Amino acid sequence: MKGICSICSSPAHIREIIDAELMRPSSQRMRLRDLEKLTHVSKSALSRHSRKCLIRSLLSEHRQRMSVDPDANIYVLYPNNQVTRDGLPIDLGTALKECDPDKDVLLCVEYENLPFRNRTGANPPKPDPIPEPRLDS
Numbered sequence: 669m670k671g672i673c674s675i676c677s678s679p680a681h682i683r684e685i686i687d688a689e690l691m692r693p694s695s696q697r698m699r700l701r702d703l704e705k706l707t708h709v710s711k712s713a714l715s716r717h718s719r720k721c722l723i724r725s726l727l728s729e730h731r732q733r734m735s736v737d738p739d740a741n742i743y744v745l746y747p748n749n750q751v752t753r754d755g756l757p758i759d760l761g762t763a764l765k766e767c768d769p770d771k772d773v774l775l776c777v778e779y780e781n782l783p784f785r786n787r788t789g790a791n792p793p794k795p796d797p798i799p800e801p802r803l804d805s
């Protein structure tokens with residue numbers, strides 16, 4: 669059947685066993701041949717599921733975990749201890765009291781101290797010498 673993965677469409681407890689095994693570090697993972705014997709799912713289906721479905725579902729889980737609650741406030745802490753909440757300045761004490769670490773986003777701004785360089789990293793070109801006044805005959 670084209671387009672339908674036999675592992676994705678199998679019962680959840682079977683899929684969980686297969687996914688758990690496929691997500692182990694390669695040094696600890698069962699060989700596909702052995703997993704095939706254990707689960708009665710073909711090696712090619714295991715391989716396809718591992719390369720396509722598993723990565724897709726991990727990415728979507730990750731995306732959901734990283735997505736920000738629409739009610740979250742965004743706090744920005746600047747190096748001089750100034751704080752903004754959703755772009756408006758508020759005092760640090762209020763921010764610490766009202767910030768919800770399970771929901772809100774806190775961004776800390778740090779400045780890196782770098783030596784000044786021009787864009788090319790090369791020394792600036794020397795200005796052309798001022799031409800000597802020519803004494804034409």
Ligand SMILES: [Zn+2]
Pocket residue numbers: 673674675676677716717721722
């Ligand atoms: Zn699959």
